[in-house]
Amino acid sequence: MIKRLVLLLAITLSIACASKKTRVSFSNQAELLDQKGWKIDTLRKDVIWYKFSSSTDREFAGQNVNVVSFNPKAKLGNAVLAYKKEKDSLSVFAGRISGAIAGINATYFIEKKDSADYMHLRLKGKDIQQVKVPKTSIYWWKHQGMMTFNDEGTAFEIKFSPTDFSKVKASNIITGAPMLIDNFKPVGLTFADTAGLQLDLKKLHYEHYLKHQGVRHPRTAIAVTKEGKLLLITVDGRNPKAKGMSAKELTLFLARYFNPKSAMNIDGGGSTMMWIKGEVPNGIVNYPTDNKKFDHYGQRMVETALFIK
Known part of the structure; x- marks a missing residue:
């Protein structure tokens, strides 16, 4: 009788432990609403790396997407x-960030003759660049959204930019465009929707919002979930193996797989890069396009980068 009770207790504890492990694992991956087509790696308990590639998905066949999720509530990093x-390549940036685990390129260029005044960048309370372009400028849209965050790098918010940034109390601001998701609303679906337009996009200025965001390109984006997690996103493009996405398609993709509270497109195209510590050959895990090859060496020199450490 005693032996049976001991055996029963051992089985009960074993089941309980197994159940607990399952719950922990599911908690890490619960933000991914559909795991088909994805590979998942845990870089640290609070940092999950998701990789998407599918040749059969009805909406997103031929896409190559990397997403890193960071949970600041775990209090393991920032x-x-x-x-x-x-300017530097992303892998060089990473070498200067002690303890860096993952990172992406960040906002549009600040130090550029024809665009230096369409972005707002504030770091630790200091405005490094302020928006000065008028609403009539071809660049009017490029600071449509902003991410604000605390100096500790543990609390993030993405929302539409104000007319006057001086009224924003946040210590850190990075702008981008377009807004893709605002309080769960997929606003990016209509920002540059070219469906049905009788318009030759090739004739438009490259920075025209319809040409810039209405067609497929490599994309970089950031998002914040309902739980306060930060998502770093890259979409490869300009290659038969990776089609790239329009702003509309990226909005649909994020809403389908992650349903974040908010999301914003940032600098993409040849600037799109994601770095993961320890990945060969240079930490770059996506396929940057500046060398016009489908490999990990075509990094572009950029000014800003966002890392998890």
Whole structure:
């Protein structure tokens, strides 16, 4: 009788432990609403790396997407925004961030003759660049959204930019465009929807919002979930193996798989890069396009990068 009770207790404890492990694992991956087509790696308990590739998905066949999720509530790390006027590749940026685990390129260029005044960048209370372009400028849309965050790199918010940034109390601001999701509303579906338009997009200025966001390109984006997690997103493009996405398609993709509270497109195209610590050959895990090859060497020199450490 005693032996049976001991055996029963052992079985009960074993089941309980197994159940607990399952719940922990599910908790890490619960933010991914549909796991088909995805590979999942845990970089740290609070940092999950999701990789999407599918040849059969009805909506997103031929896409190559990387997403890193960071949970600041675990209190194991923080986010860091790095800025360097002289520009560097993402892998070089990463070498200067002690303890960096993952990172992406960040906002549009600040130090550029024809665009230096369409972005707002504030770091630790100091405005490095302020928006000055009028609403009539071709660049009017490029600071449509902003992410604000605390100096600790543990609390993030993405929303539409104000007319006057001086009224924003946040210590850190990074702008981007377009807004893709605002309080769960997929606003990116209509920002540059070219469906049905009798318009030759090739004739438009490259920075025209319809040409810039209405067609497929490599994309970089950031998102914040209902639980306060930060998502770093890259979409590869300009290659038969990776079609790239329009702003509309990226909005649909994020809503379908992650349903974040808010999301914003940032600098994409040849700037799109994601770095993961320890990945060969150089930490770059997506396929940057500046060398016009489908490999990990075509990094572009950028000014800002966002890391998890």
